[in-house]
Amino acid sequence: MTAPGTDEPGTDEPGIDTERWKERGVMLRVFxxxxxxxxxxxxxxxxxxxxxxxxx
Structure with a gap:
């Protein structure tokens, strides 16, 4: 079962995928x-x- 707000099954922290996406965006912007x-x-x-x- 997929946790709400994530694309990873079994993740207990909702929104962790969103945080990773934001972190990648920030790193790309800095670069x-x-x-x-x-x-x-x-x-x-x-x-x-x-x-x-x-x-x-």
Whole structure:
């Protein structure tokens, strides 16, 4: 029999599957934010590097 709020049979804690899904969502969001921040910082770093080495 499946416990209410879960997809796992025999789970006594209702909503544990929902908590796992939320935890995965948070971890994915953190990964995306960290990746996007580093990508933006790298782009800015390249702009400064190119600007510093530009022919003036």
């Amino acid at each position: 995306v934010y960290v990746f996007a921040t580093h990508a933006f910082a790298g782009f800015v770093w390249i702009l400064f590097y190119v600007g510093q080495h530009a022919q003036k």
